[in-house]
Amino acid sequence: MHVPNLNDITSAHERIKPFINYTPVLTSSSVNKILNIDLHLKCENFQKVGAFKFRGASNAIRLLNFENAQKGVTTHSSGNHAAALALAAKQLGVPAYIVMPENAPEIKKKAVAGYGAEITFCKPTLEAREETLEIVQKRTGATFIHPYDNFNIIAGQGTAAKELLEEIPDLNIVSAPIGGGGLMSGTAISAKSINPKIKVFGAEPLLADDAFRSFKSGELILAGPPQTIADGLLTSLSNLTFDIIKKNVDDIFTVSEESIIQAMRMIWERMKIIIEPSSAVPIAAILENKSKYAGQKVGIIISGGNVDLEKLPF
Amino acid sequence: MHVPNLNDITSAHERIKPFINYTPVLTSSSVNKILNIDLHLKCENFQKVGAFKFRGASNAIRLLNFENAQKGVTTHSSGNHAAALALAAKQLGVPAYIVMPENAPEIKKKAVAGYGAEITFCKPTLEAREETLEIVQKRTGATFIHPYDNFNIIAGQGTAAKELLEEIPDLNIVSAPIGGGGLMSGTAISAKSINPKIKVFGAEPLLADDAFRSFKSGELILAGPPQTIADGLLTSLSNLTFDIIKKNVDDIFTVSEESIIQAMRMIWERMKIIIEPSSAVPIAAILENKSKYAGQKVGIIISGGNVDLEKLPF
Numbered sequence: 001m002h003v004p005n006l007n008d009i010t011s012a013h014e015r016i017k018p019f020i021n022y023t024p025v026l027t028s029s030s031v032n033k034i035l036n037i038d039l040h041l042k043c044e045n046f047q048k049v050g051a052f053k054f055r056g057a058s059n060a061i062r063l064l065n066f067e068n069a070q071k072g073v074t075t076h077s078s079g080n081h082a083a084a085l086a087l088a089a090k091q092l093g094v095p096a097y098i099v100m101p102e103n104a105p106e107i108k109k110k111a112v113a114g115y116g117a118e119i120t121f122c123k124p125t126l127e128a129r130e131e132t133l134e135i136v137q138k139r140t141g142a143t144f145i146h147p148y149d150n151f152n153i154i155a156g157q158g159t160a161a162k163e164l165l166e167e168i169p170d171l172n173i174v175s176a177p178i179g180g181g182g183l184m185s186g187t188a189i190s191a192k193s194i195n196p197k198i199k200v201f202g203a204e205p206l207l208a209d210d211a212f213r214s215f216k217s218g219e220l221i222l223a224g225p226p227q228t229i230a231d232g233l234l235t236s237l238s239n240l241t242f243d244i245i246k247k248n249v250d251d252i253f254t255v256s257e258e259s260i261i262q263a264m265r266m267i268w269e270r271m272k273i274i275i276e277p278s279s280a281v282p283i284a285a286i287l288e289n290k291s292k293y294a295g296q297k298v299g300i301i302i303s304g305g306n307v308d309l310e311k312l313p314f
Numbered sequence: 315m316h317v318p319n320l321n322d323i324t325s326a327h328e329r330i331k332p333f334i335n336y337t338p339v340l341t342s343s344s345v346n347k348i349l350n351i352d353l354h355l356k357c358e359n360f361q362k363v364g365a366f367k368f369r370g371a372s373n374a375i376r377l378l379n380f381e382n383a384q385k386g387v388t389t390h391s392s393g394n395h396a397a398a399l400a401l402a403a404k405q406l407g408v409p410a411y412i413v414m415p416e417n418a419p420e421i422k423k424k425a426v427a428g429y430g431a432e433i434t435f436c437k438p439t440l441e442a443r444e445e446t447l448e449i450v451q452k453r454t455g456a457t458f459i460h461p462y463d464n465f466n467i468i469a470g471q472g473t474a475a476k477e478l479l480e481e482i483p484d485l486n487i488v489s490a491p492i493g494g495g496g497l498m499s500g501t502a503i504s505a506k507s508i509n510p511k512i513k514v515f516g517a518e519p520l521l522a523d524d525a526f527r528s529f530k531s532g533e534l535i536l537a538g539p540p541q542t543i544a545d546g547l548l549t550s551l552s553n554l555t556f557d558i559i560k561k562n563v564d565d566i567f568t569v570s571e572e573s574i575i576q577a578m579r580m581i582w583e584r585m586k587i588i589i590e591p592s593s594a595v596p597i598a599a600i601l602e603n604k605s606k607y608a609g610q611k612v613g614i615i616i617s618g619g620n621v622d623l624e625k626l627p628f
Binding site: 107 | 338357359360364421579582583585586587588589619623624626628
């Protein structure tokens with residue numbers, strides 16, 4: 001399978017640097033004390049559109065040829081990828097056609113509309129999303145930019161871990177949440193290429209543990225419709241992301257919904273930053289596996305900060 | 315009246331630097347677009363104990379003589395000053411005795427207890443607080459550190475604006491919320507001393523507008539028991555802070571509760587940082603006075619980020 005390497009990630013980084021935020025790496029002495037580790041959060045909640053997704057979308061869209069770019073881009077997404085693609089398209093001046101399930105969070109519908117994308121709503125099933133996308137594609141000729149099953153998207157997502165390791169080179173462990181596996185794949189390739197000795201851990205909600213089960217069984221297992229609060233992690237791996245994760249991730253931890261909420265609340269209260277439930281999943285993994293992390297220098301990609309303030313779990 | 319000058323603030327800064335966080339100055343292109351200004355937030359929500367109060371408390375406590383330090387410090391406070399004094403005392407290894415109204419936010423009671431201070435609860439009136447403090451003082455011999463009517467506290471609070479102006483020297487306007495006036499006083503002295511041409515604006519909830527009315531009438535007016543959501547701004551000015559504010563503040567704006575909530579929500583959603591309602595007050599003042607701020611380079615001291623997540627106004 002043709003997978004990105006560190007050169008691809010470095011090229012992506014050069015390509016998107018002028019358009020993305022260089023996000024800070026934050027630490028907290030009180031959180032370190034609670035977890036008994038030296039924790040470094042790469043804050044992609046401060047990325048444009050409030051999520052790492054803007055990195056991959058910017059990379060993919062800037063690699064389209066002129067003819068395809070003119071026809072625009074399309075995707076189906078309930079969340080951050082939709083907003084990311086819409087803003088990246090707006091920056092470049094190409095049309096974006098976004099298919100969103102009608103039950104997508106209000107904040108994300110507003111964001112996508114605010115970036116000037118054309119939204120087509122559909123029923124909240126994978127079939128409806130794919131059917132609607134096909135109709136939109138036929139009508140517009142737009143290029144489908146898959147949220148994670150896409151070489152250039154993965155290369156773009158890998159730039160967050162690259163920045164993290166350039167800033168804190170002596171991390172022992174790097175961790176990220178796993179949804180479709182785009183962030184995890186890019187993170188793992190960057191981390192293992194820059195430092196082959198580093199441990200790479202994935203984290204997943206127990207209620208959406210398809211990557212965990214695929215990883216342990218060696219066979220790609222697709223998720224049912226999961227019910228986790230971590231609404232960015234509802235999707236299943238693709239063959240591409242599964243292949244990368246199998247080869248580059250050392251272990252995957254699953255966590256309870258209670259731990260996710262506890263971890264999210266701890267970061268909000270102690271660090272005064274807003275992280276979305278998906279971002280709390282790797283921190284919940286530390287809470288549930290303290291002995292495996294004790295005393296380590298740990299970097300986590302905080303995937304995003306888009307939360308519906310009217311539907312908080314506290 | 316003996317008031318701090320820039321030398322006092324500079325000395326305070328040298329004294330407390332090793333013990334405080336150097337807080338970041340954050341910007342947001344989307345917030346700038348909404349407000350039509352160039353806004354720079356000095357993020358004291360990332361200060362230790364989650365509020366600027368730690369600066370003043372650290373300065374005051376480190377200026378006690380040996381004999382007084384041994385007997386400890388005391389104060390009455392429903393919030394951030396209590397936590398700040400408790401942690402500053404813990405860092406220095408001196409006892410802290412905190413009088414808190416029984417209806418103080420849970421998060422602040424927990425914080426004060428967590429720093430090892432002895433808490434005495436009292437009825438939520440100024441009389442009860444002062445009476446209880448007197449009893450505690452008689453028993454312990456502890457030195458009363460007033461939250462704002464104190465030269466060394468004001469000098470400490472002024473270090474935030476000093477850092478802000480050292481980082482962004484060409485601000486046209488500096489603004490802060492006004493409660494008892496400690497932050498406003500320190501901010502105004504720093505700003506006007508560093509750049510006499512800078513405009514200094516205070517901001518206050520309309521429902522707690524004692525400073526506004528004092529400022530406009532020239533006479534110190536004490537607040538009734540105000541009902542604003544900005545729970546850090548319930549206190550009235552003292553003679554000392556009123557004197558400083560009269561001489562160093564160019565204007566005070568009052569804002570509605572709706573604007574405070576709107577400003578707070580905008581910062582949470584757009585910048586992914588947690589600011590408390592009191593911190594949203596100067597931003598609400600921009601929302602309500604757009605023409606006075608249009609096109610200006612504005613610095614705001616974000617006073618803190620301690621919010622009870624179970625009692626959000628959204």
